[in-house]
Amino acid sequence: MNDIQPGYRYLPLKLEPAAAHVAPSLDHLFRRNVPPAAIFFRVSGSIPARFTRLEPCMSDRLTLLRPDDWHIHLRDGAALPHTVADAARQFARAIIMPNLVPPVRNAAEADSYRQRILAARPAGSAFEPLMVLYLTDGTQPEDVRTAKASGYVFAAKLYPAGATTNSASGVTRIDNIFAVLETMAEVGLPLLVHGEVTRSEIDIFDREKYFIDEQLSRVTERFPSLKVVFEHITTRDAVQFVEAASSNVGATITAHHLLYNRNHMLVGGIRPHFFCLPILKRNVHQEALLDAATSGNPKFFLGTDSAPHAQHAKENACGCAGCYTAFAAIELYAEAFEQRGALNRLEAFASHFGADFYGLPRNTDTITLIRESWSVPANLPFGEHNVVPLRAGETLHWRLEAGA
Numbered sequence: 001m002n003d004i005q006p007g008y009r010y011l012p013l014k015l016e017p018a019a020a021h022v023a024p025s026l027d028h029l030f031r032r033n034v035p036p037a038a039i040f041f042r043v044s045g046s047i048p049a050r051f052t053r054l055e056p057c058m059s060d061r062l063t064l065l066r067p068d069d070w071h072i073h074l075r076d077g078a079a080l081p082h083t084v085a086d087a088a089r090q091f092a093r094a095i096i097m098p099n100l101v102p103p104v105r106n107a108a109e110a111d112s113y114r115q116r117i118l119a120a121r122p123a124g125s126a127f128e129p130l131m132v133l134y135l136t137d138g139t140q141p142e143d144v145r146t147a148k149a150s151g152y153v154f155a156a157k158l159y160p161a162g163a164t165t166n167s168a169s170g171v172t173r174i175d176n177i178f179a180v181l182e183t184m185a186e187v188g189l190p191l192l193v194h195g196e197v198t199r200s201e202i203d204i205f206d207r208e209k210y211f212i213d214e215q216l217s218r219v220t221e222r223f224p225s226l227k228v229v230f231e232h233i234t235t236r237d238a239v240q241f242v243e244a245a246s247s248n249v250g251a252t253i254t255a256h257h258l259l260y261n262r263n264h265m266l267v268g269g270i271r272p273h274f275f276c277l278p279i280l281k282r283n284v285h286q287e288a289l290l291d292a293a294t295s296g297n298p299k300f301f302l303g304t305d306s307a308p309h310a311q312h313a314k315e316n317a318c319g320c321a322g323c324y325t326a327f328a329a330i331e332l333y334a335e336a337f338e339q340r341g342a343l344n345r346l347e348a349f350a351s352h353f354g355a356d357f358y359g360l361p362r363n364t365d366t367i368t369l370i371r372e373s374w375s376v377p378a379n380l381p382f383g384e385h386n387v388v389p390l391r392a393g394e395t396l397h398w399r400l401e402a403g404a
């Protein structure tokens with residue numbers, strides 16, 4: 001019994017009559033690739049002498065081309081060494097969200113933010129931040145041209161004013177930026193979209209669908225050559241919209257929207273660390289996202305929307321929106337894909353489709369995930385504060401191989 005360790009598979013050495021009721025169910029679990037920790041739990045107390053430990057077999061290691069994160073919030077200042085180290089551990093590149101206060105509005109601001117990120121990289125890291133402009137009512141076509149020419153700005157982000165964290169400077173009417181969108185289409189700078197309307201009479205669970213019907217469909221019709229990434233999609237409606245759109249329209253999907261639905265946030269007590277925007281939806285929408293992410297359709301790719309807030313700002317009478325997932329993002333995605341029996345589709349979603357959509361080369365080195373159970377810390381350092389990571393105090397069943 002003492003030999004039983006997480007991360008290994010155990011098989012019967014000799015089937016004794018007393019174990020016969022256990023062995024068939026174990027076999028069934030092995031075939032379904034259920035994490036070993038779950039197996040031990042079921043058979044605890046009945047195994048020792050009759051079972052032997054096997055070394056991890058091939059399916060306990062998963063090697064992928066190094067992935068990129070096509071949507072992340074790194075924040076600024078003292079938080080950067082922590083958020084950048086977490087992202088850089090697994091991702092080669094990341095699209096850096098510009099919703100700082102004040103926001104990143106032009107190439108000069110993007111350059112100085114980029115320098116701060118580069119300075120925060122762990123020693124020896126080649127992590128590459130791909131900068132993004134924050135569109136306001138005052139953004140000019142010239143800002144877009146300069147940004148594109150800079151070589152370090154890869155997109156511009158539409159935050160409808162008031163839609164989410166630090167969106168007060170966002171766009172108040174989509175028509176206000178039509179001249180800018182035209183220039184973006186012309187110079188080849190993708191538009192990234194936070195797709196929610198902000199009208200107070202629209203229910204928070206319906207805001208993505210209204211955004212598609214009232215705004216996004218107008219943009220894609222009017223600017224067919226503009227590349228658009230519908231960020232952190234959360235609904236079946238968004239999946240269907242992207243599927244039906246031209247190949248210039250793609251979407252990012254977060255790990256938390258694949259793993260959770262609104263019941264996880266609200267049943268049995270309110271869990272502030274699941275609160276994010278767009279908000280978790282019904283399980284039918286979660287299912288549609290899982291279908292899309294594991295479908296092999298290149299329009300859907302990885303974007304964590306890892307969005308840390310200090311613990312006190314989340315566990316608050318008016319808590320901030322955002323889930324911190326960068327500490328174990330690829331592990332969380334692996335768990336979601338495994339639940340669907342689709343681990344063989346993870347690499348394309350995480351490491352091929354985003355780069356292809358942006359017209360950038362795929363990475364050439366690899367990372368390896370190991371099937372190994374580990375406990376997520378209760379909190380992690382975040383500048384002068386702490387951040388509570390998603391799944392704090394719980395167990396993850398994949399781990400990125402050290403030094404990967």
Ligand SMILES: NC(=O)N[C@@H](CC(=O)O)C(=O)O
Nearest residue numbers: 073164165276277307321322
């Ligand atoms: N996703 C979130 O819930 N929050 C993001 C903003 C955003 O992307 O909506 C943040 O910056 O905190």
